[in-house]
Amino acid sequence: MKKFTICFIIYFCVISFSKIAASEKGTFIKEIQVKSQARTLEIELIANGPISDYRSFTTDKPTRLIIDTSLSDCKIPKVYPLNNPSYSQIRWGINKGKLRLVIDSNLKQIPPYEISTQNNILKVVLDSEKTLSPVT
Incomplete structure (x- = not known):
């Protein structure tokens, strides 16, 4: 009975800790x-906790870098100007809940x-130089 109680307590602690870690x-x-x-x-996007996963890809016509994240919302303006000659803006939306x-x-x-x-960033x-010709 004592072994069962100890195993149950350890199991409960492990499950509780994993739920706390997941919620972070x-x-x-x-x-x-x-x-x-x-x-x-350099663009740093700061989240309210660790960023666990992302996927990126590019498109041409129009030229874009797209990053899909494991996050579900964003508190910065929907369109944020970058004031850079090669990259005009960053914008965001929700795609399939992400x-x-x-x-x-x-x-x-x-x-x-x-x-x-790294953690929540x-x-x-x-590359901000126009090493590649701009779209005309």
Whole structure:
């Protein structure tokens, strides 16, 4: 009986902890920080908790970088100007219950980019030089 009680207590603690850990995942973007440097544009999207998953892809005609996240909402303006000659704005919407971020560009294609997450920050680094011809 004593072993059963100890096993039950351990099981209960593990289940409770996993529910607490799961509830700590981020659910929305609460802030954006944009840093335009000589050769790069850095966008930091700050969530209310850890960002667990994302997927990115690009499109041409129109040229866009699209990021689908595990988050479900966003508290920044729906359209946020980036004030960059290569990337005009970032905008967001909900697609299949998940937050989709779209970065619009006037380049012919999106150059190589980096996306990373650290805790509650989704960081996007884009080449801001017009190494590729703009769309005319």
